[in-house]
Amino acid sequence: MSEFKTLVSNLFSKRNKALLRELVVTDFKLRYQNSALGYAWSLLKPLGMFGVLYVVFTQIFRFGDDIQNFPVYLLLGIVLWTFFIEATGGALQSIVARGDLIRKISFPKYIIVISGTISAFINFLLSLMIVLLFATITGVDFGPQILFMPLLILELYLFSLGVGLMLAALFVNFRDLSHIWEVLMQAAFYAVPIIYPLKLLIDNYSGTLAKIVMLNPISQILQDMRFSMVTDTSLTTFSVVQKPIAYTPYILTFVVLILGGMYFRAKSRYFAEQT
């Protein structure tokens, strides 16, 4: 417990805060450098992507005709998934990419991973605001359940960070991981009910499959967010799986975060020699 305390106080120490800030700011600056529209791209890009998806999934593949506010429902899923991919993919590369820094200066290495996930997180929040705007325009009726959103966002961030820490440390020794992870995420994209409604799974296959799908934190967060922000008719983990087992994704989030953090900590002592 005292170790956890020092970890938290280290995280917010003056030096580490300044470092984290500079890393995030630099990342943003460099990303939009030399482009005519600059920072506007961080809003324009998701907006453009939404446009494409909206046309494809409301005009061509009409999976969600019986779902209230399906466009918003879909966009929220895409935004969430984009964040998860960006955060974990960025974290995976982060330690190796910053090898030059690690070999020359001693500082807490997790700052690198956190800075990478925070950049993705800022993009996520911006996109989320667009979704919110879109929802308001299309007449989504927000209920009090929207107050769950901050908690769900936090859960999503912590889960992604846990996965990211583990990937970043693993990638130092196993360079195949980047390719494996990409393919894995491609599969996961279809395993999680992002572009199709969960109900499709229950109707066409079995309830068991839906139950299994709903036990991973990403599906749980996604459906909870949809429930909280788009329509309270959304199926959540609790409505698909019975009580004690339904807690699994929440527990899993913390298990992944703690395991990821511990593994990263143990390995980080030798990053300077191995990157």
Added chain:
Amino acid sequence: MTENMGSNKITEADIAIKVEGVYKDFNLPHEINQSLKQRLLSPLKKTSIEKQHALKDVSFEIKKGEFFGIVGRNGSGKSTLLKVLAQIYVPTKGSVTINGSLTPFIELGVGFNPELTGRENIYMNGAMLGFSKKEVNAMYDEVVQFAELEKFMDQKLKNYSSGMQVRLAFSIAIRAKTDILLIDEVLAVGDSNFQRKCYRTFNELKEEGKTIVFVSHNMADVERYCDRVVVLDGGNQLATCEPSEAKVRYFQLNDSSQKSKKESSSRNKFVRWGSGEFITDKVQTIKSSGKTSSRFSIGEDIGIKMSFSNISLGDNQDLVVGLNITGEKNENVIGPNTRNVKLNSSMRELVLWFKNPNLNNGTYSISVTVFDPSFTQQFDSIERPTSFSVSGDTTEGGLVIMDNLFEVIK
């Protein structure tokens, strides 16, 4: 330990850094086995790993306020030791105790990004050194002024010259408010004006009582600043001593390595051709006393001693030995031969003397060729198997010194 300084008893509180029995090994896999597939397909196959011992049992103490040097040749473990002190590397065995705050940088300009402007890089590098944005704001003008880069702050770093980058990095680094600074080979760059500035800063830091650990090849710098020095060779701690003694040790190291290099090169590395019927075994330079030496002062007699072997040339065959003495730029200086001496193949040793030579300061190489008397066939020709140096106190330029006389006409 060698650094018990007589009556001055060292207490724990006076120690800034304590290094005890530090070993550092690196595992160098022979075949880099980093892909998962290889591991999955042959999980039992052990990769052959070579252990490289970068540091072997290094122990010393650095007192507070001391200017401490680390010297050694390339690959001696200097940088590894510095990285262990900076807590970038974890020692394999032994311990490092740091008493006080330590600037964690090893190299200047860590985190510098060529795509950012000078201004942005100051904030980035400042954050690396532990400054908050407010603190960097406060010291910003001072940093820019010291680096003499007022006009360039809004340009991207990639458009800076290397000297400008170092100046900027150094200006930030010396503002780190820590008790212990680790500095690796900084003075190698920058013009003489900036170097003087660095010297002044070092003296100031020294007066402020900061502990400085300084890694360098340059013995002149080490002698000028350091109070004590650790000399490393192949990861071993040769000595922990005063700079003057370290200097002797360091030059001994360089000498012995050069000697062994020269010996190996005289065996196989230089250019050699010819029929091989009669060959030159050895070429050495000697003093008039007969002692082997490669260093001469201006005007001192130089002897070139050669030994030969007759491989397949008949007895009493006439031959000529020709020498070529070349300067540092491979220009011919003198080219004597034995045409007038009448040598034959029973000859085994030969000395060529230059009496009171007029050679100026410089390094000269010797090439030796064995010909038949008509110079049409070369039995053996070796190019620059050995060299010697001449040094002395003179302001004259050129390869040779001749008696000269200036006359004022008008």
